[in-house]
Amino acid sequence: MRSSGLRSAAIAAALFCASLGAQAALFEDDEARRAILDLRQRVEAMRTQTDQRLTDDNAQLRRSLLDLQTQIEAMRGDMQRMTGQNEQLTRTLSELQQRQTDIDDRMKKSEPAKVSVDGREFTADPREKADFDAALGVFRAGQFAQAQTAFAEFVKRYPQSGYNASALFWLGNAQYATRNYNEAIANFRSMLSLAPDHAKAPEAVLSIANCQIELKDTRAARRTLEDLTKAYPQSEAAQAGRERLSRLK
Template sequence: MAARMSLLQHSRALGAAVFAVAATWSMPSHALFGDDEARRAILELRQRVDSLQQANQRAGERSTDEVSQLRRSLLDLQTQIEALRTEQATLRGQNEQLQRDVAELQRRQKDMAQGVDERLRKFEPESITLDGREFRADPAEKRDFEAALALFRSGKFPESAAAFGKFVGAYPQSGYLPSVRFWLGNAQYATREYKQAIGNFKSLLASAPDHARAPEAALSIANCQIELKDTRAARKTLEDLLRAYPQSEAAAAAKERLARLK
């Protein structure tokens, strides 16, 4: 704007100078001054006109340069604006990705917490009711007992005996132990390991004489003794069974065996 005003001023000055020259030429030279003075005045006016024309040209060039500079500045500004828009879009995309990552991390943390809780529950003791007894046992104890019993019920007596024997060594204080001794003795009886079976049945009677399996264990001891041809010991075992557990089903079987032994 300043360049345009300057250019306009120069143009006006130039027009005034031209008008002055024209007015001077139109007047009789003797009305103002002599021929020499008129020539000098004309030369000065021409110089002024030339100077004004040059100034006007320079002003126009400056105006053109300023316009070009302004255009370049506008282009630079537009480029910067576009760059900022691109950066903003990139940041927005990164922010959205970050939000997705945070949500995914939160989901994984929740899943991990649930997994930890489930694993902890797997190791927490649980209440067990077996053969009329209630006790608490670790999940591992329950799993190992049920696996050994499944082997016995499927007729795999050697494998069952090995599994129950391993259980006794792994869980010597387990609430399962009386029942384990009973089934271990039966697995050994099935494999004709009578002396080992007698040992486990007696351990059951010594540690838990009121156990639901105790009468059966006493009867099984007598059966092992009969297989070993130890009739005297078998008779005594059956008599002790009748005195200790007279109302049990095992007592009825003991009476029959005693009758046959006589």
């Protein structure tokens, strides 16, 4: 009987221990599941945070890229404006340089230059030279009335000109050709008074005598021719004057 009771007690003890072990195992499984759930929640939370951070970072990156693109476009626009301004400045500088060149050329053209007329050298303005040459061209074209006007205006316009002695000589010749003998004599004498050593001076004296002959003033013409041969004895005009004297009565 005792043996049977001991066995029953052992069996009961064994069952109790097994029950405790089962309970312990169940407890451990619950803890494990809770731990796993907790871990999953933490991982999910971390994943959510990571995704949000990535989303935020991507949004920030997109904003940064947009800002950078905007800055690049702004810089491109600035560069285009600067390029346009540089091109305009280059054109403006080129125009200013051309203007300066034109001004320099005009100044050079308007500057007095040395000229030589009838063996006399002097300084004359380009316009002054052009006006004299134009008047002389009119005379040589046989337009004596126009030449008379042109030389008279020249002497009036340029009273201090180095051309004046020559201008008076040609003015007298134009007046002789248009039979304005008294005016011609006056201008030939003005020319001789201004430049008695002029290359055309002997011709001017001979021309005065010719005007006096045309005016039938033989006595005055003879005196003039005698003065010519004395003042300019070696000139061709003096030789012509001697021949003219021999024919005067």
